[in-house]
Amino acid sequence: MERTSAEAPATTALVRLTDVRKSFPLPDGPPLVAVNDVSLSIAAGAAVALTGPSGSGKSTLLHLIGAIERSDGGTIDVGGQEVTGLSGRALSAYRRSVGFVFQRFHLLPTLTALDNVVAPLIPFRTDFDKVARARELLALVGLADRAAALPSRLSGGQQQRVAIARALINQPALLLADEPTGNLDSQNSAAIVDLLLKLRDEQGTTLVMATHDAGIAARCDRAVQMRDGRLTSVDR
Ligand SMILES: Nc1ncnc2c1ncn2[C@@H]1O[C@H](COP(=O)(O)OP(=O)(O)OP(=O)(O)O)[C@@H](O)[C@H]1O
Numbered sequence: 174m175e176r177t178s179a180e181a182p183a184t185t186a187l188v189r190l191t192d193v194r195k196s197f198p199l200p201d202g203p204p205l206v207a208v209n210d211v212s213l214s215i216a217a218g219a220a221v222a223l224t225g226p227s228g229s230g231k232s233t234l235l236h237l238i239g240a241i242e243r244s245d246g247g248t249i250d251v252g253g254q255e256v257t258g259l260s261g262r263a264l265s266a267y268r269r270s271v272g273f274v275f276q277r278f279h280l281l282p283t284l285t286a287l288d289n290v291v292a293p294l295i296p297f298r299t300d301f302d303k304v305a306r307a308r309e310l311l312a313l314v315g316l317a318d319r320a321a322a323l324p325s326r327l328s329g330g331q332q333q334r335v336a337i338a339r340a341l342i343n344q345p346a347l348l349l350a351d352e353p354t355g356n357l358d359s360q361n362s363a364a365i366v367d368l369l370l371k372l373r374d375e376q377g378t379t380l381v382m383a384t385h386d387a388g389i390a391a392r393c394d395r396a397v398q399m400r401d402g403r404l405t406s407v408d409r
Pocket residue numbers: 197198205206207225226227228229230231232233234
């Protein structure tokens with residue numbers, strides 16, 4: 174019998190990096206090559222851990238994928254869009270389409286949890302109720318009852334859950350997390366990783382997470398290791 178393409182579906186890559194490079198100028202001497210000819214393909218719906226020693230280029234690579242920083246060379250294709258060439262409105266729209274979670278939460282201290290989640294959408298008109306969606310997301314991360322709390326009244330784990338809800342307000346297909354548990358104790362770390370993997374399982378959000386924690390990396394589908402700006406190993 175003839176095989177049809179439906180029997181052997183190709184895995185769709187959401188992110189395709191080809192020979193991506195980024196250098197930073199140094200005051201004396203040659204520029205520092207933070208990301209050195211990195212090529213990597215990430216399937217839609219995958220949970221990928223980015224590991225490697227301090228200074229190996231993990232954050233820089235996440236910033237390039239999220240277009241927080243611009244690469245010097247190579248191509249970054251996300252969902253069929255070439256990210257490196259974007260500017261102006263297209264660049265802002267792309268940045269809004271990707272969720273980013275930081276190690277230090279970066280919540281606005283004078284806004285409530287609810288307003289922090291709504292914040293990325295405040296300048297924009299939307300065809301849905303922003304506040305209602307923000308409440309749904311706070312419920313999703315287990316903080317429905319803390320919507321009115323200021324960040325200073327929340328634990329580190331709770332603040333990170335608010336930051337995750339905020340990263341999800343635009344329903345991103347791609348969530349980039351830079352050591353999201355780096356400032357949390359082991360119990361809160363486990364809860365945050367549970368939450369991120371649940372989002373991947375239930376909503377199909379592709380997850381790329383920089384982490385120093387081998388236990389967390391082992392819970393992802395794949396672990397990709399960096400050293401001195403290069404990918405040194407790609408497991409599984
Ligand atoms: N804005 C910058 N200017 C100059 N050098 C930078 C800049 N950002 C990063 N670097 C350098 O690029 C290299 C990679 O840094 P990066 O922050 O990506 O590493 P990392 O793997 O995330 O490290 P960590 O695990 O400590 O977070 C480092 O040598 C760092 O000093």
